[in-house]
């Protein structure tokens with residue numbers, strides 16, 4: 001794998017990482033929360049959504065996460081409206097492999113034709129000639145599911161060879177699927193559910209770190225169910241900060257290959273998260289926080 005850590009930038013907590021050949025800030029932004037309720041339809045306040053995206057870039061964030069399935073099309077179109085023509089340093093990661101149905105469900109769409117169409121849809125809605133990073137989203141709404149990814153992943157490799165995609169990633173993937181992809185073609189990240197309370201991927205994170213591959217936790221703040229824990233609150237109180245700050249700072253500390261993409265529809269929360277993630281956790285904090293997920297892991 002070609003991904004390596006690079007020199008930290010002074011402006012954002014966590015410094016920088018390089019996805020393949022693309023430098024990004026480890027503190028990124030996930031755009032899913034900008035769509036309407038249930039990630040369907042437009043935001044209630046379009047100007048506020050555009051303001052969040054512009055503020056992310058103003059703060060120095062260079063890694064945005066999106067998907068054409070959000071809305072559908074809504075977050076990609078907001079990103080385009082807010083930020084196109086894109087700053088040269090901005091990297092937009094998207095994902096393919098699921099579509100939306102009329103009930104707001106996320107049925108898989110991983111046949112070669114589905115994936116080709118999704119890549120072209122992303123190019124169009126983002127207004128780009130090439131997609132910086134495309135994650136193949138596996139599994140379903142309940143999480144990763146076993147099964148070979150070969151046909152779907154090989155389709156994305158073809159699209160990469162055609163010049164439509166710079167780098168590939170995996171999402172909602174099992175450790176076995178990650179290992180299978182390693183035998184097919186390089187990828188620069190894995191984006192799975194992970195946070196202080198959901199640490200099923202501890203071993204995978206460490207394995208990817210050894211290989212220089214980024215791990216991008218989705219739902220870093222708990223997603224639709226905010227993280228709640230007396231231990232987390234106690235650590236936050238000790239530092240006089242919000243639990244969200246502790247949750248983000250812990251992820252940055254957990255492993256150098258972790259990239260943050262916390263979501264928010266609020267400029268105030270975005271600023272608070274950027275400031276909060278810079279919190280320095282003590283050994284006492286880390287030992288307490290390690291008890292939350294029930295699966296203690298060695299931290300670097």
Ligand SMILES: NC(=O)c1ccc[n+]([C@@H]2O[C@H](COP(=O)([O-])OP(=O)(O)OC[C@H]3O[C@@H](n4cnc5c(N)ncnc54)[C@H](OP(=O)(O)O)[C@@H]3O)[C@@H](O)[C@H]2O)c1
Pocket residue numbers: 029030031032033065066095137171172191192217218219220221222223224226244261262263264265266269270272273
């Ligand atoms: N690969 C996948 O299958 C997949 C699945 C889900 C998500 N994702 C990606 O992961 C990103 C992150 O996930 P997420 O946005 O769903 O979950 P998240 O980052 O864990 O949490 C977002 C929630 O936290 C709230 N929040 C954020 N900052 C806050 C603060 N300072 N104080 C209080 N509340 C705060 C937000 O509400 P406010 O809007 O009110 O701030 C929002 O409800 C998404 O944007 C998406 O790009 C990927």
